[in-house]
Amino acid sequence: MITAHAVVYQSHGDPKDVLFTQKYQIDDENLKENQVLVKTLASPINPSDINQIQGVYPSKPDFTDKFDSSKKLAPTGNEGLFQVLKIGSNVENFKVGDWVIPKSVNSGTWQTHQLGTANDFIKLPNPKQSEEKGKTGLSLNQGATISVNPPTAYLMLTHYVKFNKNDYFIQNGGNSAVGKYASQFGKLLGINSISVIRDRPNLQETIDKLENLGATHVITEDQNESKEFGSTIKNWKGTGKIKLALNCVGGKSSTGIARKLDPNGLMLTYGGMSMKPVTIPTSLHIFKNFTSTGFWVTELLKNNPELKIKTLNQIVEYYENEQLKDSPSNEVKFDESQDLASLYIKGIEDSKNGKQLIVY
Numbered sequence: 001m002i003t004a005h006a007v008v009y010q011s012h013g014d015p016k017d018v019l020f021t022q023k024y025q026i027d028d029e030n031l032k033e034n035q036v037l038v039k040t041l042a043s044p045i046n047p048s049d050i051n052q053i054q055g056v057y058p059s060k061p062d063f064t065d066k067f068d069s070s071k072k073l074a075p076t077g078n079e080g081l082f083q084v085l086k087i088g089s090n091v092e093n094f095k096v097g098d099w100v101i102p103k104s105v106n107s108g109t110w111q112t113h114q115l116g117t118a119n120d121f122i123k124l125p126n127p128k129q130s131e132e133k134g135k136t137g138l139s140l141n142q143g144a145t146i147s148v149n150p151p152t153a154y155l156m157l158t159h160y161v162k163f164n165k166n167d168y169f170i171q172n173g174g175n176s177a178v179g180k181y182a183s184q185f186g187k188l189l190g191i192n193s194i195s196v197i198r199d200r201p202n203l204q205e206t207i208d209k210l211e212n213l214g215a216t217h218v219i220t221e222d223q224n225e226s227k228e229f230g231s232t233i234k235n236w237k238g239t240g241k242i243k244l245a246l247n248c249v250g251g252k253s254s255t256g257i258a259r260k261l262d263p264n265g266l267m268l269t270y271g272g273m274s275m276k277p278v279t280i281p282t283s284l285h286i287f288k289n290f291t292s293t294g295f296w297v298t299e300l301l302k303n304n305p306e307l308k309i310k311t312l313n314q315i316v317e318y319y320e321n322e323q324l325k326d327s328p329s330n331e332v333k334f335d336e337s338q339d340l341a342s343l344y345i346k347g348i349e350d351s352k353n354g355k356q357l358i359v360y
Contacts, residue, residue: 002026002037005340006111008073010063012055015348019053019076021341024068026115033090034117038100042144043080043109044329045347045356052076052106059298061106075108076344081143082114082121091118099126099138101147103305105298110344112336112360122309124316135320141357142319142326149327150315151308152297153181156246156268159300159307163191166240168216170257172196172224173248173273175206177327177355180213182246184324187214192240194233196224196257213325224256233260244268251276263288268295329357 004026009018028037051057053076063072084098094100100121102109107120114120124146127137138146157169169186173179174195186193195215199222200206207218217236223229233242241262247254248271258267258280265288269278284290301308318324330353334343347356 002028002113004111004113005336006067006108007076007341007344008067008108009053009076010071010073012053015050015053016345019341019345021339022067022069022073024066026113028086031086031088031115033088034119035088036084036091036094036100036116036118036121037086038082038114038116038121039085040109040112040114040360041081041083041099042140042331042357042359043077044145045077045344045351045358046079046148047351048148049077049110050348050351052078059105061108075106075111077109077111078102078105078107079145079147080109081124081140083126085113087118093118094121094123097126097128099124099143101143103308104302110340110358112340122312124312125320130320133320136322138316138319139326140359141329141331144357145326145329145355146312146315148297149177150181150324151301151311152270152295153178154185154311154315155297155300155307156270156295157182157185157189157191157244160268161244161266163189163243164240165190166192166238168192168194168237168240168242169244169246170194170196170242170260171246171248172221172253172257173246173271174210174215174218176248176273178248178270179246180210180327181324183210183213183215185214186216188318188323192216192237194219194236194242194260196221196253221253221256225252230260241265246270247278248273250274250278252279254278255280258284258290258292261288261290265290267292269293270295270297327355329355331357331359333359 008022061074063074130137174197194217199220210218245257245267247269250272251274
């Protein structure tokens, strides 16, 4: 028997008040023929994980009795990287030592082990398998954070708009994790980009870093809101068109990037960091045939598993070819002498200093 540690909650609320560690037994000697036993290698803390615990996120895990508790408990965590420990007799698509990630959200990745079926996981190449092909192996951070930010950026650029040579997309939140991935994918796909970022003391240093990643141009929010700066952008795009805007901020920032779209342009909103509504001038709808809609990678891929596999395979290929840089995380190591829930509670508190990755 394996004693697994899981971070769970009995009711929604502030993570520091409701999270605790539940230990439960997994019978690893009597797997059913289609079961797969995995151990956790690393799992990140995302804003959506926190919102789920608080009970304010649209997608939530079910409360279940599988954790050897007299009361039903909900697991935590949506992203994570695992290694296969054992497989059932009829499992053909995995072998011991393989790296896998959850196929679906809400599986509970903040735990030391998971027991599922072969249909619950997606295989990623482990470093040895990549190196055997002459490729660079994935890091723990790349594998553990591959399910949300990279697919969000990639699919927003590839799933909705057909770009021609010299065309552009524009995005706010250019220095965010998704923004950095979007700039890189834009360069790899031959799409020009304009990234909007907030002004800051080290502005030029930040601009240089984003341009090194692949951003064609980087501007400030003041320039985004300036009508006078529009002529500069017009000169940049030349014969190209700004066809797509990616909005994760809202408020005046979203209005600014929407105004820069050419006729028939599309704005995808995937976040609202300013906590202000998206406000679009009526003239854009009437005279530019402007379209605005939301983007939620979880909903898009939930009913399209083939698209998810295709997207992940492409991202893995970019990583293996060293064409894509991941967004670094602050790694915190866990050992069984620690209380697992306390480690994640501390990680949530430290999230303001960057993404936290718990490494097992």
